[in-house]
Amino acid sequence: EEQLVESGGGLVQPGGSLRLSCAVSGFTFSFYWMTWVRQAPGKGLEWVAKIKEDGSEKYYVDSVKGRFTISRDNAKNSLYLQMNSLRVEDTAVYYCVRGGWRFAYWGQGTPVTVSS
Amino acid sequence: DIVMTQTPLSLSVTPGQPASISCKSSQSLLYSDGKTYLYWYLQKAGQPPQLLIYEVSNRFSGVPDRFSGSGSGTDFTLKISRVEAEDVGVYYCMQSKEIPPLFGQGTRLEIK
Numbered sequence: 004e005e006q007l008v009e010s011g012g013g014l015v016q017p018g019g020s021l022r023l024s025c026a027v028s029g030f031t032f033s034f035y036w037m038t039w040v041r042q043a044p045g046k047g048l049e050w051v052a053k054i055k056e057d058g059s060e061k062y063y064v065d066s067v068k069g070r071f072t073i074s075r076d077n078a079k080n081s082l083y084l085q086m087n088s089l090r091v092e093d094t095a096v097y098y099c100v101r102g103g104w105r106f107a108y109w110g111q112g113t114p115v116t117v118s119s
Numbered sequence: 120d121i122v123m124t125q126t127p128l129s130l131s132v133t134p135g136q137p138a139s140i141s142c143k144s145s146q147s148l149l150y151s152d153g154k155t156y157l158y159w160y161l162q163k164a165g166q167p168p169q170l171l172i173y174e175v176s177n178r179f180s181g182v183p184d185r186f187s188g189s190g191s192g193t194d195f196t197l198k199i200s201r202v203e204a205e206d207v208g209v210y211y212c213m214q215s216k217e218i219p220p221l222f223g224q225g226t227r228l229e230i231k
Contacts, residue, residue: 048160048168048211048222064219098167104156104215107179109167 005029005108007099012113019089023113025082025099033057033077036103039084041095042112049095052084053103067093089117121146121214125223133231138199140226142212147192149216156216159188159197162225163208171210172197204230 011023023039039051052063052073061073072085082099096112122145132138148155159172170179172188175195185200199206207230212223 047225048162048213050220050222062218104220105158105170105173106160106168106213107170107173109169112167 005101007101007108007110009097009099009110009113012097012115014116014118015089016119017089017091017117019117020085020087021089021115023084023086023097023099023115025110027080027082027099027101030101030108032075032080035101037073037075037082038100038103038106039073039082040098040100040106040109041093041115042098043092043095046095051097054082055103086115089115091117093117120219120221121148121217123212123214123221123223125210125212125226127226128224129227129229131229131231132199132202134204135201138202138206138228140197140210140212142190142195142197142223144193144195144214146217148195148214149192155191156214157188157190157195158213158215159186160211160213160222161206161208162211168211202228202230206230 006028008026038053041049054061054073070088074083094117096114098112099110100106101108124143126141148157155175157175160168162168176188187198189196209225209227211225
């Protein structure tokens with residue numbers, strides 16, 4: 004059974020940093036693109052970033068370019084999102100998702116709150 | 120960016136009755152590989168989204184056959200043939216033909 008478990012969320016002040024992690028099991032992690040999607044409180048879904056199977060290609064939504072970095076460790080079956088220079092508008096639940104185009108499996112999400 | 124527009128934004132349906140949600144994209148979602156990159160997701164309260172339909176009309180594993188997707192180019196529809204209580208939630212269409220993948224605003228389905 005495919006499982007994706009996010010961690011690392013929390014409360015951070017504007018301008019601060021957080022590193023989200025996603026531990027994967029139940030499928031061959033290195034075979035898939037991986038994606039981060041976020042959802043602000045009471046709002047819709049927003050794609051954040053995706054990374055190729057071997058990490059050689061990465062893409063970001065404009066609003067996080069230069070501040071967020073997606074990465075992966077295939078040996079550890081883990082996906083990461085390094086978030087720097089956080090803004091109030093980055094407050095959301097962040098989901099780890101399998102796939103680069105078809106988002107077939109989602110984690111439960113980890114909440115990030117950016118507030119002073 | 121390819122913008123996705125869903126209608127209606129909410130609907131209330133009697134159990135056993137059909138429901139339909141429209142999704143329109145600002146550009147064609149047909150890619151040069153012959154696939155149309157249109158997806159439907161359902162997000163139930165307190166849960167992550169779940170994939171219902173991929174590439175316009177293909178039901179994902181375990182999705183009941185009362186759910187069906189249709190359309191082409193820029194106009195797409197999700198239909199539920201007979202709504203059940205467990206279908207309550209917010210339905211999103213999404214395009215992933217181009218970066219950034221964008222979701223529609225969501226359609227909230229409630230039971231009468």
